Amino acid sequence: MFFVTPNYFDFSQIYRVPYMPITTVLVALAAVASDRSLRQSLTALFTAIAFPVLITSRGRPVEEDLWFIGTGAVWLGGAWAFGRFVARNRQRISALQEEQRKAELAVAQERAHIAAELHDIVSHAVTVMMLHAAGGRRVIDSDPQRAAQALEVIESVGTEATQELGRLLRLLKPPGKNSDEEQQTPLPTLGDIHSLIEPVRSGGVQVDVRASGEAGRLDPSVGHAAYRVVQESLTNISKHAGSGTTALIDVRWEPRTLTLNISDDGGGTPGGHPEGASGYGLLGLKERVEVAGGSIEWGPRDRGFFLSAHLPSSP
Numbered sequence: 001m002f003f004v005t006p007n008y009f010d011f012s013q014i015y016r017v018p019y020m021p022i023t024t025v026l027v028a029l030a031a032v033a034s035d036r037s038l039r040q041s042l043t044a045l046f047t048a049i050a051f052p053v054l055i056t057s058r059g060r061p062v063e064e065d066l067w068f069i070g071t072g073a074v075w076l077g078g079a080w081a082f083g084r085f086v087a088r089n090r091q092r093i094s095a096l097q098e099e100q101r102k103a104e105l106a107v108a109q110e111r112a113h114i115a116a117e118l119h120d121i122v123s124h125a126v127t128v129m130m131l132h133a134a135g136g137r138r139v140i141d142s143d144p145q146r147a148a149q150a151l152e153v154i155e156s157v158g159t160e161a162t163q164e165l166g167r168l169l170r171l172l173k174p175p176g177k178n179s180d181e182e183q184q185t186p187l188p189t190l191g192d193i194h195s196l197i198e199p200v201r202s203g204g205v206q207v208d209v210r211a212s213g214e215a216g217r218l219d220p221s222v223g224h225a226a227y228r229v230v231q232e233s234l235t236n237i238s239k240h241a242g243s244g245t246t247a248l249i250d251v252r253w254e255p256r257t258l259t260l261n262i263s264d265d266g267g268g269t270p271g272g273h274p275e276g277a278s279g280y281g282l283l284g285l286k287e288r289v290e291v292a293g294g295s296i297e298w299g300p301r302d303r304g305f306f307l308s309a310h311l312p313s314s315p
Contacts, residue, residue, distance in 0.1 A: 026079040033083025034090070045080045049073050116284035118165075120228050123281060124196070124235040125161035129154045131203040131238050153199050160195065164188075189223030190258075193230045193249075200234045204243030205268065207234070213253030216313035225292040226260060229309045232285045233262040241304065244268035258311045266303030 029048055033041040049072070136150030188195075197207050218226065230249060237247050245268030250261040282298060289296045294311035 026075060029076060030079040030083035030086070033080045034086040035083075038084075041080060041083065045076060048076045112284075112287070116228075116288055119281055119284055120231055120235075121161055121164045124231050125157050127235050127239045128157045128199045128203060131243065132157075132199070135204060135243065149202065153202050157199050187220060187224040188227045189220070190218060190226040190230075190251075191223075192227060196227075196231050196234055197249075200238055200247075203238060205234075205238055205241070205264075206246040207249065208247070209249045209251070211251040211253070215253050216256075216258065218258065218311070218313055219292075222258075222292045222294070222311050222313070225288050225294065226258060226309070226311055228285060228288055229260050229296070229307070230262065232281050233307050236281070236305070237262075237264045241266055242268040245304075253313070256313060258313045260309045260311070261306070262308075263301060263306040264304040266305065 025048060029044055032044045036044075132150040132153045136147040136154075139150075140147040193209075197209065201207050233249075234247070237245055241247075241264050245264045245266065247262070247264040250259075250263075252259040252261070286296050289309055289311065292311060294309060296307070296309040298305070298307040300306075
């Protein structure tokens, strides 16, 4: 028998019973400490310590079993501390995983931004150069002067595209590698669209610009988005409608909104560009406009095509 007298329970004999499930209690306490809040785990710890104390207090003074109570408290406290250590490490791992997820998302967004920039720069430049190369080839014998002008436009557009690509590539350099002059290179905005219009006009596309309302102020990102809207629209008109098309760029300034309506009559001759375009340009443009706080829609209209973008502006 493990009981000294039938009048009270000897707490010390807990540790002498071979099959006493003390390990189960320790594991359970550690699990509560790791999975529950600090308040709940402390409640479980104090309960686990107080329960045997209350048992041993029946029939004799607690002082006789202080050593065993202290030993039990140490074991229980150790299990609780281990559980809290596991919980803390779990929270730390979760925080690191969340930071990694945010970093990967930021990298993906930056890659998408760079891909959109590359598409806008390369697609527009290549389309205009192909348009002028085809026109120059047709008139090189009959009108050498016009052929020379086409070559000048090709050179100008190629130089501009190279400069924009250089600016974009500088953004890919590690921090601290860019000079102050490079970092201060401004992004093209709505006021720079004349550099997009003239090469397209010289390629045989009649581009008219109409503005109404009092011009407001655009944030740099919004102004750049407006520039890309015009660029992508003119690229698609040159590519799919071709020489002989009449295009209209309608710029409407409202108190807090800039509306760009760009359309063509579809009356030109396509330059023989390959079919099956990916559509990435318009999809990337939609994302760019939405990031700037605006909206965009497009679709066929009569024989031509239209695009309408709404961007926020300040008075």
